[in-house]
Amino acid sequence: MAPPEPSRDVAPAAVPDPLPRPFWVRNPWVWRVVALGFLSFLVVAAVEEVRSGDPLALKVLVLSLMTAYGAVYLAVLPSEVASYRDARTVAVLGTLGVVLVALLGPDSIGLLMYALVSAATTLPPARAIPVVWVTCAGMLLYTGLVGDGPHWAEVSVYGGTALMLVILMSLRTAVFALREANDEVARLAVADERARLARDLHDVLGHSLTTITVKAALARRLMEAGETARATAEITDVEVLTRQTLADVRSTVSAQRRASLPAELAGSRAVLTAAGIEAVLPQATDEVAEPYREAFAHVLREAVTNVVRHSGARRCEVRLGPSWVEVRDDGSGAVVGSAPGTGIAGLRERLGPLGATVHAGPAPGGGFLLRVSADEPATAVPA
Structure with missing residues (x-):
């Protein structure tokens, strides 16, 4: 019978992944593509500003701020899992958005959605949620005082979207944390199995080889003393013990061996x-x-x-x-x-x-x- 194959280190890879990653998680660049598409609203606002009757100096200032606003927005978005950015970077983006809204008036309040999205996707949930609520409250207050009344529907859509993004990012981070934990469990399982195998082989071979050595030495002494019959019996015991040891090793490798106290x-x-x-x-x-x-x-x-x-x-x-x-x-x-x-x-x-x-x-x-x-x-x- 062929000996059992040695254990290999591919156990974790052979285990089906219980947390398969969707395409948008496996490829962080998808977030960049979506962010670029989302910038279409800012482009529309820039085109409207160019067509407006505002003074040239104001147009240049607004377009420059919009360019900086879009660039910082793209730079702030996370490209890796749970890569939370410094709150100061989000604060810079929020400041640019507030200045733009102040220059363009309450009808441009929607430009602050970029600041909301960035806060929701780059800040830890404990910070992102208060930022979203404070920003939405400020948007309602500004449109109520300067405009024709609070923009409840518009602000509710932006705030609700931001809060859903907070939940989505939290789930995304949790999925990756679970994957890391699953990888660690697989690694520990391999280490535990190695330790079990080493311990059991030590028990089996240490005892059995000691017994074989003692019986072989006894058989040699009996042969030298001319007690051939007793020596033959000891050698027979060695043969039986060797076969039993081989069976024990195979059972140990397959985790089927159980020790018996009477035996x-x-x-x-x-x-x-x-x-x-x-x-x-x-x-x-x-x-x-x-x-x-x-x-x-x-x-x-x-x-x-x-x-x-x-x-x-x-x-x-x-x-x-x-x-x-x-x-x-x-x-x-x-x-x-x-x-x-x-x-x-x-x-x-x-x-x-x-x-x-x-x-x-x-x-x-x-x-x-x-x-x-x-x-x-x-x-x-x-x-």
């Missing part, structure tokens, strides 16, 4: 015995609560592997409780000041969601103690 107890007894370490293990696991059984199986696998590989112990004792497990040996213990290995770190990651704490350190009277408990606060192991 780990039996395996621990076999590997400790093969290593010449006295195994003091419980006969049953019924006392352990169901939520902790799989996690404690991983704890037992990691602890026994460390005892065989590093401790130099002659005796290893395992104790189980409803929500705790304890593994103690009489070996050389941990080196003072040494950092915990990747196995202990992996246990802490695995047991974190269960609210369990991991205590690892020198045991009273010598040796090493690993205790995992879900009903105790995190305290140092007594030295």
Whole structure:
């Protein structure tokens, strides 16, 4: 059977996009095209001014202000997501609009719609909405005092359009924020899967390869001693364990492997015995609560592997409780000041969601103690 293909980093790209972007969002230049078309109202106003009977100096001033007004309007509009501009730039545009309306009279009040649109699309909503309301109120007051009465209908259309643009820009910004969050979730999912795979492979291969090494060494000693039958049995165990390890690796890669506490107890007894370490293990696991059984199986696998590989112990004792497990040996213990290995770190990651704490350190009277408990606060192991 061919080995499973290695994991690749294309998981996020393979996931369908839950927030597809419409054309006008994917291409910000569309906003510029719409803005240019919207300037047609300003062009019409400029043509009317040219045809008017105003003095030449006034025409030149008004046309110059209109040109500056349109240029600032195009410069202010955002070209990227949530690229809110400085309020001072919008204030310059509003000032130009107010001057134009003051020169041309109340019938030109519609020119202020450019200032409203710019405020609605370039200021944060908390600032844009008050600016829209104040501008609309000023437009009504000006047309009421200088003109033939407040232009309710016209100002209502401009104000309503501006407020809808505020909502549209807020939704546009929210969509992009959700997309960024979705990309971050996909990235974290890949990182979590990598961490899970590394942790599970460490558990599987560390324990299994240690057992294979111990049994192979025992078989060699038995062959040297002429005990061919026992050596053959140990080699047969190595063959079975190798096949089981291969199956465990495949199950781990496909996230289908589940650890069994009774099976780990039996395996621990076999590997400790093969290593010449006295195994003091419980006969049953019924006392352990169901939520902790799989996690404690991983704890037992990691602890026994460390005892065989590093401790130099002659005796290893395992104790189980409803929500705790304890593994103690009489070996050389941990080196003072040494950092915990990747196995202990992996246990802490695995047991974190269960609210369990991991205590690892020198045991009273010598040796090493690993205790995992879900009903105790995190305290140092007594030295």
